[in-house]
Amino acid sequence: MITHFFNQMPALVVVVPMLAAPLVVLAHRQWAAWLIFVGACWAIFGMAFLLFVEAKIAGQVSYAVGGWAPPFGIQLVIDPFNALVLLLVTGVAALTSLYARASIAAEIVAERGYLVYALLLLCIAGLVGITITGDAFNLFVFLEISSLSSYALIAMGPKRRALLSAFQYLIMGTVGGTFLLIGIGLVFMMTGTLNMADLASRLPPVADTHTVQAALAFIVVGLSLKAALFPLHVWLPNAYTYAPSVVSAFISATATKVAVYAVFRFVFTVFGVDYAFGTLPLGEVLLVLSAIAMIAASLAAIFQTDVKRLLAWSSIAQMGYIVAGFALATPDGISAGLVHLLNHGLIKGALFMAVGALFWRLRGSSINDLAGMGRAMPVTSAAFVVGGLSLIGVPATAGFISKWVLLSALFEAHRYLLVAMLLLASLLSIIYVGRVIEALYFRARPDDVTEHAHGEAPLGMQLATWALIAANIAIGLHATPELGAAQRAAAGLMGGGT
């Protein structure tokens, strides 16, 4: 019985949230919907952890969906690389589930609350699916599942501008998704297979054709759109700013990260390092774009008046760090990119949750609204400060670890200009985080803000925020397990094959 369960775990991680979504809709009642949501999220988090351990011991867990052997059937693969991403997605989902109750009760009309849970579950199912699938077309389908649900989630934001943001994201996201579909079609045309491992072995003989080159271009551009890589980031600031707090927190911590994972799953596993970075100049292109992203987006973040928008711009800058690591295509670079992918998920999730907690009380998220909240909500403000320090990269936080490994990888690759730009971007992040902290602690409460609640945020919201903050500090103090896991993942990717 128990071994049977273990064998089915890779499928269950996707199926549980997907089936829980209609259950939530049927349950309808707020508390019942929330209980199902929490149960599903923690169940998949538990399974993801078991899968992570299993992948660590066995090197790789493979699951043939429906019993159809790969490469003909759909294969789910958990290897050291995506086990970490899976852990991030399900972990953030589990904490979001605790956070969601109070936040949704405060921001969404009560009759629609259950729909948020259902959409979040679908989004989780899609993201988990992207992470563990070993089939190119299946990845497209999961990408669309997660995207469609996130468009709807963003449209649930309280302001009317959420609607246009969601629509613009829908247009850009669909173009990106369709680009991915074209790319997958082109490689399928050349090889006749959709299984990633099978593709990897069948592509080299035909790699020297325009079709395959075009396929790589379409896939990278399509997925970069989802990952908000500069200059394809236009949808992101509005989407994160106007979405409900819980949605901003969940999506910022997971969706773009999973898209970056998908880009590099295709680049490293399917097309191969030598092809993408040797034959084609993908590395140079990505490094230049990520360098621009770091500086330009950090500069833009400094001039924002809304904290959520500020954090969104900062996310674009941080995507630059992540992509810079991967684009070095050295084992150190890849593990640095992966470490920052995870750490930034934890940092941004925590920061957006802290802002959401402030929003819960103030119904506003402009820097002026937040002025003086350091005294009114000390626990939440402290969480924001620690998260902000981690974003800057102060020692003893996760942000420090990722910047350290990223810088050493850049030094090793002799990319000194990028080192300078990364340091400059870090200095800029001190300014934008500093602006918020200054308002929180060193300014008086404005008289013109009507507060909708009193005291600290509800326990669930604080618990989730501080759990992410604690993860940041834990990684900052003892990074060896994470670094070890990332290095194993990088070694696996450089070795080729899933």
Added chain:
Amino acid sequence: MMDFFNDTVAGLFNYWIVFGLMMIGFYTVIAHDNLVKKLIGLNVFQTSVFILYISMGDIRGATAPILIDGQAIYAHPLPQVLILTAIVVGVSTTALGLALIVRIHEAYGAIEEDDVLAADFATQDAEDATEQARSAQARATEPHAPADADDGAEREESRPS
């Protein structure tokens, strides 16, 4: 000349159509202001990819992939199945997009992107002005520490919490 025609123009006829449609759709998405037209453009763009998939599965002289006596050659069924999924995705995207347009129309009273954006920018400008005024006011009334204050503890106690 004839070879060129047969190979490149007629031989790749489907692909010319595909990329023609793709560009028409893409152009409509970018150039048109009306949100519904944008969505239609997006649909055309997606449909071109469906044709791309169907074309690649075709074999000259083949039938539909159904088992018929006396017919050995049939088109590759997999792309057709794949595209069935992609069509479902396309339909859901269109449905969601139209739903959003309805709500945008309710909220703004317009479905021209320029009008909606103009309304947004007006709100944005008003908000920015308010925020700047508030920041300026906060700076002006900044509680500078009085010269005789030794620490903040006392002030904090006197503050009503």
